[in-house]
Amino acid sequence: MTVTLEANYLDIQRSLVDQALDRFLPTTDAYPPSIHQAMRYSVTAGGKRLRGILCLETGRLFSGDEECLLRLASALEMIHTYSLIHDDLPALDNDDLRRGRPTCHRTFGEATAILAGDALLTLAFETLAAPGPPGDDLKLRVVRELARDIGTRHGMIAGQVVDLEAAKHGADAALVEFIDSAKTGALIRASVRSGAVYAGAPEDDITRVTAYGGKIGLAFQIVDDLLDVLGSREKMGKSVHKDGQQHKATYPGLHGIEKSRAAAARLVEEACEALAPYGSRAERLREMAHYLIARNT
Amino acid sequence: MTVTLEANYLDIQRSLVDQALDRFLPTTDAYPPSIHQAMRYSVTAGGKRLRGILCLETGRLFSGDEECLLRLASALEMIHTYSLIHDDLPALDNDDLRRGRPTCHRTFGEATAILAGDALLTLAFETLAAPGPPGDDLKLRVVRELARDIGTRHGMIAGQVVDLEAAKHGADAALVEFIDSAKTGALIRASVRSGAVYAGAPEDDITRVTAYGGKIGLAFQIVDDLLDVLGSREKMGKSVHKDGQQHKATYPGLHGIEKSRAAAARLVEEACEALAPYGSRAERLREMAHYLIARNT
Numbered sequence: 001m002t003v004t005l006e007a008n009y010l011d012i013q014r015s016l017v018d019q020a021l022d023r024f025l026p027t028t029d030a031y032p033p034s035i036h037q038a039m040r041y042s043v044t045a046g047g048k049r050l051r052g053i054l055c056l057e058t059g060r061l062f063s064g065d066e067e068c069l070l071r072l073a074s075a076l077e078m079i080h081t082y083s084l085i086h087d088d089l090p091a092l093d094n095d096d097l098r099r100g101r102p103t104c105h106r107t108f109g110e111a112t113a114i115l116a117g118d119a120l121l122t123l124a125f126e127t128l129a130a131p132g133p134p135g136d137d138l139k140l141r142v143v144r145e146l147a148r149d150i151g152t153r154h155g156m157i158a159g160q161v162v163d164l165e166a167a168k169h170g171a172d173a174a175l176v177e178f179i180d181s182a183k184t185g186a187l188i189r190a191s192v193r194s195g196a197v198y199a200g201a202p203e204d205d206i207t208r209v210t211a212y213g214g215k216i217g218l219a220f221q222i223v224d225d226l227l228d229v230l231g232s233r234e235k236m237g238k239s240v241h242k243d244g245q246q247h248k249a250t251y252p253g254l255h256g257i258e259k260s261r262a263a264a265a266r267l268v269e270e271a272c273e274a275l276a277p278y279g280s281r282a283e284r285l286r287e288m289a290h291y292l293i294a295r296n297t
Numbered sequence: 298m299t300v301t302l303e304a305n306y307l308d309i310q311r312s313l314v315d316q317a318l319d320r321f322l323p324t325t326d327a328y329p330p331s332i333h334q335a336m337r338y339s340v341t342a343g344g345k346r347l348r349g350i351l352c353l354e355t356g357r358l359f360s361g362d363e364e365c366l367l368r369l370a371s372a373l374e375m376i377h378t379y380s381l382i383h384d385d386l387p388a389l390d391n392d393d394l395r396r397g398r399p400t401c402h403r404t405f406g407e408a409t410a411i412l413a414g415d416a417l418l419t420l421a422f423e424t425l426a427a428p429g430p431p432g433d434d435l436k437l438r439v440v441r442e443l444a445r446d447i448g449t450r451h452g453m454i455a456g457q458v459v460d461l462e463a464a465k466h467g468a469d470a471a472l473v474e475f476i477d478s479a480k481t482g483a484l485i486r487a488s489v490r491s492g493a494v495y496a497g498a499p500e501d502d503i504t505r506v507t508a509y510g511g512k513i514g515l516a517f518q519i520v521d522d523l524l525d526v527l528g529s530r531e532k533m534g535k536s537v538h539k540d541g542q543q544h545k546a547t548y549p550g551l552h553g554i555e556k557s558r559a560a561a562a563r564l565v566e567e568a569c570e571a572l573a574p575y576g577s578r579a580e581r582l583r584e585m586a587h588y589l590i591a592r593n594t
Contacts, residue, residue: 026450035449035458086415091407110388111461114411118383119449121415125422126444129437136433140426143440147423152332152416153323161332164408 009284010053010291017052018044020070021077024127038108038116039123043081046099050292051076051188054216055195057284058209064199068134072142072198075124076191079150082120083187085113087160134198142194149190159183163249171249177218180251184224185217192216192285208274209285215271216289219264223293225250226260264293306581307350307588314349315341317367318374321424335405335413336420340378343396347517347589348373348485352492354581355506361496365431369439369495372421373488376447379417380484382410384457431495439491446487456480460546468546474515477548481521482514489513489582505571506582512568513586516561520590522547523557561590 021043026036052073059069088095088103089110095103105113128143150156159182166175192213196206229252252260268289275282318340323333349370356366385392385400386407392400402410425440447453456479463472489510493503526549549557565586572579 030450032449032455032458032462034462035454039449082415086411089411091411112458114383114386114388115454115457118379118414118418119454121418122444122448122454126441126448129441129444131441136437139437140433144423144426144428147419147426151419151423152329152336153327157332157412157416157419158329160412161329161409165329165331 010048013053013056014049016056016070017049017073017077020052020074024071024074024078024123034108034112035116035119038104038112039120041107042085042098042104042116043078043120045101047077047081049073049077050220050288051080051191054188054213054285054288055191055198057288058192058195058213059199061209061278061282061285062196062199062201062205064195065133068132068198069195071127071130072194073191075127075146076187076194078120078124078127079146080187082117082124083150083156083160085117085120089113092160092164134200138197138200142197145197146190146194149186149193154182155186156183159186166249171254173254176249176251176254179249180221180225181214181218184221185214188217188220189213208277212271212274212285212289215267215274216292219267219271219289220292222251222260222264222267223295225252226257226264227295229253229257268293307345310350310353311346313353313367314346314370314374317349317371321368321371321375321420331405331409332413332416335401335409336417338404339382339395339401339413340375340417342398344374344378346370346374347585348377348488351485351510351513351582351585352488352495354585355489355492355510356496358506358575358579358582359493359496359498359502361492362430365429365495366492368424368427369491370488372424372443373484373491375417375421375424376443377484379414379421380447380453380457382414382417386410389457389461431497435494435497439494442494443487443491446483451479452483453480456483463546468551470551473546473548473551476546477518477522478511478515481518482511485514485517486510505574508571509568509582509586512564512571513589516564516568516586517589519548519557519561519564520592522549523554523561524592526550526554565590 025040025043028037028040030036055073055076056066056069059072060066084098085104087093088098089105096106097103101107103113104116108116125143125147128139128146148155152158152161159179162171162175163179163183166179171179189210190213193206193210196209201209228250251263255263271289272286275285322337322340325334325337327333352370352373353363353366356369357363381395382401384390385395386402393403394400398404400410401413405413422440422444425436425443445452449455449458456476459468459472460476460480463476468476486507487510490503490507493506498506525547548560552560568586569583572582
């Protein structure tokens with residue numbers, strides 16, 4: 001597989017998202033400092049900002065305002081971080097490491113971690129409702145659609161719930177696809193879609209990039225589960241081989257490694273096909289799609 | 298103290314809010330059912346809907362649309378319930394009883410309780426961004442202000458954080474006022490304020506009712522702490538005398554029972570004075586203020 005992203009392209013984009021996040025997050029000396037330290041600790045723990053970058057690139061495809069898109073990208077990364085903090089808690093995945101560092105509750109205690117997650121989710125919506133462009137109708141649409149995409153009906157929380165239950169009761173192929181699509185796929189799809197909405201893209205285009213986002217979101221989770229099987233603790237910066245221990249229902253667990261690789265590759269091809277009408281203007285999004293599944297697999 | 302609310306006034310208003318909540322909450326058989334059961338279990342656990350009713354009454358004072366106000370009231374009660382579910386968790390207040398019933402995590406397990414709280418917060422914002430009146434600008438303003446009021450800078454989460462820390466390190470009078478005002482006061486103030494904003498009230502009026510809301514919010518928490526000292530487990534439907542055991546920093550703990558009663562009564566009088574320009578049209582809000590502190594104290 002050819003991944004043609006220039007070496008520093010992702011670094012530059014990540015840095016843009018990081019700078020925007022730095023503007024929207026309270027400083028660590030803001031009162032009460034402990035919660036703001038916990039929020040920043042987890043947000044700045046070395047994430048790749050893939051959701052933010054996907055949002056930026058999709059918005060740029062439709063000539064969206066860069067400043068608006070960076071605000072949206074920041075909100076998406078806050079939501080992603082909230083979900084990781086809560087997912088890592090002892091009552092859920094009980095993870096001690098995340099991106100090579102102790103998880104939020106290991107560093108700040110469970111109470112602060114729960115509240116830091118709550119606070120990032122809340123701040124994301126405050127950020128999305130900030131004054132300024134784009135139009136109020138577009139901002140409200142993104143609040144509404146994003147809340148649905150991270151909610152309990154086909155959204156991120158639905159994926160987490162079904163994932164936890166499948167660890168106890170097992171899952172068939174349809175259920176694993178639901179989990180992958182909802183738990184991880186929904187926020188990735190929403191990142192792409194909301195970028196297009198913020199940029200004022202026509203409905204046909206929003207539908208088209210949403211299809212792209214849905215495919216790469218699903219591929220991303222399959223690759224994540226593959227990395228859990230194949231990866232090393234060092235490479236991943238988090239506990240690996242955990243899904244097997246916890247009897248998690250995963251695509252590789254159900255279909256095996258080779259079939260999973262093929263499925264992820266097929267999803268990426270389909271995602272890129274959805275972008276055909278945009279020709280070379282969508283090259284970055286195509287490269288991002290290939291990059292997502294090329295991570296060490 | 299004279300409380301002149303007709304016996305069934307609050308019942309009727311609560312029933313209106315309950316019916317609205319029933320419309321906005323997913324049914325318990327919606328997939329995945331466990332999370333929707335947990336959400337409804339906690340939302341329908343017999344709350345008095347004081348925040349929702351305050352929002353309704355303030356909105357009515359400025360001739361707000363009843364349907365819009367009921368949607369807003371529902372979102373406020375979802376947020377209130379999310380905060381109770383997370384506050385009751387073992388890592389925070391570790392409460393087994395809430396409104397006379399086992400708390401969410403005692404009934405559904407800790408993982409589901411954490412996610413049910415997350416889900417109610419998320420659904421509240423989805424509900425606030427639903428299509429229809431009032432204007433987009435008013436809806437976005439409420440999303441923005443409410444997110445701030447339940448956030449980490451002077452908002453509800455700030456109050457929870459400082460409350461937890463004060464239990465370890467103690468608190469002086471200024472800190473106790475910060476905790477009471479932020480932990481409980483902020484959402485009550487926001488309920489009143491957002492009702493006025495939704496109804497399209499002029500800025501002067503919004504400022505005036507916000508002052509009322511801030512006063513009764515603070516009074517409410519002082520009374521809550523008084524009930525904890527004076528109340529019985531049966532009357533309260535939750536564990537009492539807990540604050541003392543947990544060395545919580547409270548107004549009665551710092552100033553004693555009589556001074557606390559006097560402070561709450563003074564706050565209610567000041568709150569009612571803020572409503573003077575509205576004459577008899579604000580009678581319900583005055584009655585609500587007196588009702589809040591008449592609860593068994």
